[in-house]
Amino acid sequence: MKKILLSLAALLVVLAAAAAIAWPREEFIPSSGPAAWASTPANIARGAYLARAGDCVACHTARGGPEYAGGRALDTPFGRLFGPNLTPDPHTGIGLWSADDFWNALHNGKSRDGRLLYPAFPYTHYTKLARADSDALFAYFRSLAPQRRPNRAHALDFPYDRQALLALWRLLYFKPAVFEAQAARGAEWNRGAYLVEGLGHCGACHSTRNRLGATGETLSGGLMPVGGWYAPSLVASGEAGLGDWEREHIVALLQTGVSPRGSATGPMAEVVARSLQHLDRGDLDAMAAYLQALPPAAPRPAASGERASEAVLNEGRRLYRSFCVDCHGADGQGKPPAYPPLAGNRALSLTPAVNAIRMVLHGGFPPGTAGNPRPYGMPPYGHELDDAQVAALLSYVRDSWGNAAPPVAAPEVNRYRSVPLD
């Protein structure tokens, strides 16, 4: 009897494995016809716009190199990958690719030669793209001047460089599927969802990744594993949830990089500069509508109530009056949009505190955009203040004007002294 049960169990396991393996991890949706990817001005213009929305240029351009010719290194916990050449060079780019090959890469995460692509290329998001949009993107990339620039092989650690392991990862974490509109939610919401969850691939940064690098579905915030910035939760009101923002302020932040409530800095400055500032007002409104409608996360349990000592707070106050008060005000109200408020500034009060630490150490400019072409900059203070001083200063501002975030410790400041760069 036991033998029969064991055999049955083994059979079930084999059947389950076979089903899992046979479960489709790619699907083919034909193009509507050659007119969809023909090199017409209309297709090319639409493709150019979609490429902006997808921020393709950011990963597929080396610093100082020709656009879309590849070469930018992306560091991950699994090793280093290099963005390939998307120009239509026949030897080193996508010059020999067909529209179907291009669709296969975006939708199914497979290269023209059948190799599985690494999800550092966020096809887990781009899979949502409609075939027509993929064709327009293809028309655009084919219209670029070919750049002869061979792709660099990825430098992935063993065993992440094995295609078999990648196939297993895809079994667990990837299912190709075009975005399905929900008619009841209206056109604007659906457009926003299509952009945020698809080309925008916001979740690639704004979600927590598990140990195998897969993101969850929600936009609940995540620490960027290499380089150390925290992409805040877009669903938690205590982080970057937009539920209580005015629509105008959201659009201003995404389109110009500054708003009355805060500025885009760090990696988000790049997103605004290279992608979002180029989008139509209607599309930005749609993204804002979608983000505002996300179900808010359950409120986090109240902070431990840990506060810095009086000595630390006094030191922080003294430093604030020396270095910060001229721009950010004795009342922490700032002078937006040039100098954001610190009172009620959620980015300042995040846990982990890495973003606030980096702001003080490195300073920076919000991106120069059409709506804010000559930004006001914040000086770097990393050369002027030591770890204990930065910690005291941040502990003070995180404890003032209604802010109630935990203090920052000197060793944490020290971790972020080097400027992260590709």
Next chain:
Amino acid sequence: MSRRRTLFTVLGLCMGALQAAPQGAAGAQVPDTLSQRLLACTACHARVDARGNPVNDAYFPHIAGKPAGYLYNQLRNFREGRRQYPLMTYLVDHLPDAYLREIAGHFAAQPPAAHSVDAGAAAASPQLLAQGRRLVMHGDPARKLPACIACHGQRLTGVAPDIPGLLGLPRDYVNAQFGAWRNKARRAHAPDCMAQIAARLSFEDVNAVSHWLAAQPLPADPRPADAIARPLPLACGSAPEQP
């Protein structure tokens, strides 16, 4: 430290007050001036101590009064990875070219920083200083080394708009730039004339040149020259024949 900070703040406000009247772009409270926008730059590049002496200027060189085209090229070099200093790249990464030109023009129009002769350099051995002077004034034709003055100007104050002056720079900074060019950590627009020159200079040459330069006072008129005899001895992408 707070006294130094006060001095710096006062200097910054004075610079702001000297600019045009605010136009209210950022609200009436924030001066609508480049000086105000660029406090992020002057925090390092115009830092002075309580006695008005520059602080850390070997690492954060003074930029006031340098030619506008040269400053613009350096901002582009940091943004595009031809010069390596992550904080600079971080600061300029998403600023448009037009703004970079404005920034360069703003600092080019400032009076050059006051400079006192490096006493240590001036006290070096006469042979070392003579070797430095020879290279600067005459170069070394045998090694195809043009004189520095052939490009950087007879008075070594540079040439508008693209060629920087060589006086008033800390000796450490000069040494570091030659080293960076040799190691390809610093590159300029192709053809990279300074890379060729740095490759032909020995360490002893660089030492002699940087000593001699640091021992020179600034001339009464420290501004860059308007022009220099063309063509330059080396083709130079940063200072092309036809701008």
